[in-house]
Amino acid sequence: MNVQAFVSPNIITLSVNDNEYPPINKTFAIWSYFFEKHLWNYDYFVVIDADTYVNVEQLSLMLEQLNCRECYIGFPAIGQSYERKNLDLHVPYCLGMGYVISRYTLLRFGPHINTCQMSTVSQHSDTELGRCIYRYGNGLACTRATSPFERVMYTVIDKNKIAWVKHNARKQLQIDFPESPPTSFFRAVMIHPLKKPQFFYQFHRQISLGLRPILPSAFTTNSCVANPVIQQETYRRTKYIPECSSPRIKQSFNINTLDAYVITLPHHDEHILELTKAFYQHGISVKPFHAEIGHNPPITTKLTSGVRGLLLTMTRFFEMALARKLERVLVLEDDAIPHRHFAFHFRNLMNDSRCGGFMQDDQSGGVLMLGATVWPAGWRILDKSKKRERGLCRNIGTKTFGSFAALFHRNTFEPILNWLNTNTKDPYDLIFRYLARLGYPVRLAIPNLVITDLTHTSLIAEHNDKSFHNASYRAHIHRWNLKDYMFIKYSRF
Structure with a gap:
């Protein structure tokens, strides 16, 4: 089969008004051109409206499976009720959105196109083509395509x-x-x-x-x-909708090839020495990316200067990631603490089709959160899906927070930047639910492979509640076993 698309510079100009509507003359001119110039060059001819989206991969599969000598395939219709009696058409025709006609069908009606063009009775190009094929194609009807x-x-x-x-x-x-x-x-x-x-x-x-x-x-x-x-x-009242399948893993993930950055303030590189050493033990070289100092936010927003500074920082960061054409990037905050067996669990995650398939697939993409601060309201949401989502990772909910350790695929960089450049009222944490709503897989490692230093004073948002910095209290809420993580100061818990 010879399948060819006429694209620039092979655009064919026909001697008809391109703005004609309904495009009756244009439709017949297209088929006259095919009949006169390409009848014996192709097995099938495909015509679509300008406002039709074609999934070329699906179209190719459909054409490869076709095995008909005389065929007229598309979306069948019977015309408007008020005009049917004048059509003299007793079978369905194909809607003009898109249809396939075989060489031998064209061979039947092609010599009679001028006659059909001079004897129209409706104001619809697809109806008139269907009448012509029916009249000179031995009563041939439009057949519904096997593919939708x-x-x-x-x-x-x-x-x-x-x-x-x-x-x-x-x-x-x-x-x-x-x-x-x-x-x-x-x-x-x-x-x-x-x-x-x-x-x-x-x-x-x-x-x-x-x-x-x-x-x-x-x-x-x-x-x-x-x-x-x-x-x-x-949509709480709708029935459960299943998760779409994930891409298959094509090759084992090499942790040593991972790009990783830690967000830290300028002149604070000594603060991240412990973090970089910890991740280096697991084969990951972490580079510093200097954050924006918090500026006074616009009066139109309730965001603190620290939150605003993080938004500006992440804008610069993803601009950098896009410019350097990074395939995927691990982003850490400077208070991140890795699991003692981080490398082992991370490889398992990345080699799991549901958790790592979308991260390794060139045509997919998403976010894998390696840790999160999930509060009781968030756990109530996640626990409802626990029976359906077994494995190494879970889908996030709208109350899954924490940007201290997340792996981003390059296909998320542009939508993240779009959100950052237009968002003036939401903290950076909400980027994850935004991506999930767009249809990107955003999943959380369970158990978390990274936690945050609970004794660390945040420069982004101040918390006066003493319990917020109580390690054992917070660990219980977030379901972290502190002994599983690398910093010695937590060993007593």
Whole structure:
């Protein structure tokens, strides 16, 4: 089979008005061109609307599996009720969103295209092409594709309300593509319509990276999400939606190749000597990245100067990571304390398909939190999913906090920067739930491989409550066994 896409510089200019609507003359001109110039060059011809997204991988699979001499394949329709009696068409035609026609089908109706063009009875190009094929193709009907063709008939707006498709004065479909498309769209060969360029960019990124965002209840049938925990938190009355499958591990992870940085204040490098020594024992060389000194935040925000400084610091950090084309990067705060058997547990995590598959896969990506400060409200959320999520890691909830040790895949750098550059009211900790809502896997190592120094005074947010710095009290809440971690000062607990 010869499969070819006509792309720049092979754009074909036809002698018709490109802005014609309905595009009846343009449609027949396309098929005249194929018939006259390429009839014997290709087994199948594919025509799509300009506002149709094509999953090229799925289309290629569908075409490879086709085995029909005379075929006309797409999304079948029967036309508007008020015009059916005038069509003289007794079988379905294919909607113009996209369809496949074989060489021998074109051979039948191709010589009669001019006749069909001169005898139209409707205002729909797809209907008229279907009439032509039916008339000269021995009654050939549109056959539903074995692989799905999906139509966007409604989207979801604020508060989970349905917004149905509308038509403009020219009878063209008008609908916003959903920010969280149903899972069926990811399996489809074609999806129609995507009316704005940003919808194409959004969906192509979701397809390319395998993102499975939080879904409104209208889209949950036969669907999966990257994070069922936050899905259930967001739409409490919907049934449980399963977790999407993870990429398979292709090769064992080499811990010595990991880029790692510790966020620390300028002229405080001596403060991180103990940390760098601890991680070096596990084969990880940690480099310092100097933080922004806290500045007075804008009066429009309630963020403290320390929190604002961290946001500015992380903006610079991910700009650096993007510029250096880092594949993945471990980010530590300067009070991070590793597990005594960190390297052993970390390798197990990274070689586990559910916990490390998305971190090692070039086309996926996400975040693996190696530790978190989960408070009782957060544990109540995570414990509900405990039976479903067994293994070395768990999906985070909206109350999973702590940025003191997290591994980021390069595919998360751009959305993180987008959030940092537009966020003026939320602390950096909330980046994890933001990524999870977008459809990135964000998972937490259980038990934690890194904890935070509970006796350390935070420069980001002050806490006057003495219990906040009580190591045994905090360890009990966060479910940390302090004896498992490397710093000697915790050995008495």
